Amino acid sequence: MSENEIRPRSIADLPGVGPTTASKLVEAGYTTIEAIAVATPEELVSVAGIPLATAHKIIKAARELLDIRFKTAKEVKMERMNLKKITTGSSNLDELLGGGVETKTITEFFGEFGSGKSQISHQLSVNVQLPTDQGGLTEGENIAKAVYIDTEGTFRWERIEQMARCAGLDPELAMENIYYMRAVNSDHQMAVVEELFGLVPKENIRLVVVDSVTSHFRAEYPGRENLAVRQQKLNKHLHQLSRLAEIYNVAVVITNQVMAKPDVFYGDPTQAVGGHVLYHAPGVRVQLKKSRGNKRIARMVDAPHLPEGETVFEITECGIRDPED
Numbered sequence: 001m002s003e004n005e006i007r008p009r010s011i012a013d014l015p016g017v018g019p020t021t022a023s024k025l026v027e028a029g030y031t032t033i034e035a036i037a038v039a040t041p042e043e044l045v046s047v048a049g050i051p052l053a054t055a056h057k058i059i060k061a062a063r064e065l066l067d068i069r070f071k072t073a074k075e076v077k078m079e080r081m082n083l084k085k086i087t088t089g090s091s092n093l094d095e096l097l098g099g100g101v102e103t104k105t106i107t108e109f110f111g112e113f114g115s116g117k118s119q120i121s122h123q124l125s126v127n128v129q130l131p132t133d134q135g136g137l138t139e140g141e142n143i144a145k146a147v148y149i150d151t152e153g154t155f156r157w158e159r160i161e162q163m164a165r166c167a168g169l170d171p172e173l174a175m176e177n178i179y180y181m182r183a184v185n186s187d188h189q190m191a192v193v194e195e196l197f198g199l200v201p202k203e204n205i206r207l208v209v210v211d212s213v214t215s216h217f218r219a220e221y222p223g224r225e226n227l228a229v230r231q232q233k234l235n236k237h238l239h240q241l242s243r244l245a246e247i248y249n250v251a252v253v254i255t256n257q258v259m260a261k262p263d264v265f266y267g268d269p270t271q272a273v274g275g276h277v278l279y280h281a282p283g284v285r286v287q288l289k290k291s292r293g294n295k296r297i298a299r300m301v302d303a304p305h306l307p308e309g310e311t312v313f314e315i316t317e318c319g320i321r322d323p324e325d
């Protein structure tokens with residue numbers, strides 16, 4: 001299957017699943033291709049009343065679609081090498097990230113207020129639209145677009161306009177290629193991501209930003225007593241996002257505000273322990289710190305395949321850039 005081909009996303013698109021079977025499966029809770037992929041043929045036979053051979057065929061198709069099979073290490077290497085990267089606008093920061101922000105991956109930017117998390121998110125939403133030879137994901141006429149889920153109302157179209165102009169894009173067009181949604185609470189935030197399983201392939205969306213991923217969860221489930229349920233919901237949300245990244249080959253960027261002085265937030269271990277939310281989930285974590293003036297320090301935190309390290313970038317009128325001096 002070619003990379004740009006739109007993959008079926010509903011179980012009704014699987015071979016062997018007609019409308020009646022589809023509705024029986026959905027009724028029994030098999031609502032996604034993932035659920036089918038991990039089901040046993042006997043389960044499907046009993047809930048949908050289909051022949052065993054058909055059940056085998058449906059499960060096999062679901063697994064193929066999700067690419068669940070043994071791969072050689074060489075194949076894994078080739079897959080990684082083929083992953084596309086989006087430039088951040090700063091070659092220092094790109095280098096730290098191993099070439100830019102990667103598709104099929106969640107990249108978390110965490111740091112205190114004003115550390116540059118939203119600025120990077122704006123910049124990536126512009127840069128994804130650039131042609132591939134300029135660090136974007138637009139191939140020929142097929143413009144790569146972005147989704148920006150804003151939980152705190154910090155999105156500024158003026159900034160997009162400014163950054164697009166500097167990047168040599170038509171600012172009006174650039175703004176049309178960013179789908180914006182203000183998420184009003186954590187349930188809404190998760191519902192919006194669920195909706196993206198429809199929108200992403202249809203509109204050639206290659207970047208999904210959630211700025212900030214944590215604020216609603218923290219506000220709705222405050223303190224230590226709510227930690228377990230908060231983390232559980234947040235994990236579900238992260239799992240949704242990583243499925244989206246994986247299935248549709250998109251880059252997912254999440255931001256997470258952490259306090260400069262975690263001791264003030266005693267009782268909230270998500271603040272105290274290093275700060276990032278990805279924990280053991282696969283992905284890339286970058287800590288941002290304020291430095292002199294508009295300079296910022298980015299630090300790679302326990303990345304599975306990237307060396308730890310630090311670099312400096314700058315926030316300018318034009319956006320994220322390497323420091324002048």
Ligand SMILES: Nc1ncnc2c1ncn2[C@@H]1O[C@H](COP(=O)(O)OP(=O)(O)OP(=O)(O)O)[C@@H](O)[C@H]1O
Nearest residue numbers: 112113114115116117118119120154257315316317
């Ligand atoms: N037009 C601009 N020119 C230069 N620098 C700018 C411009 N706009 C914003 N900045 C810089 O970006 C900073 C804000 O960064 P950003 O909004 O990304 O922070 P953040 O990490 O998202 O913070 P928060 O957690 O509060 O949302 C400002 O303090 C300023 O230094």
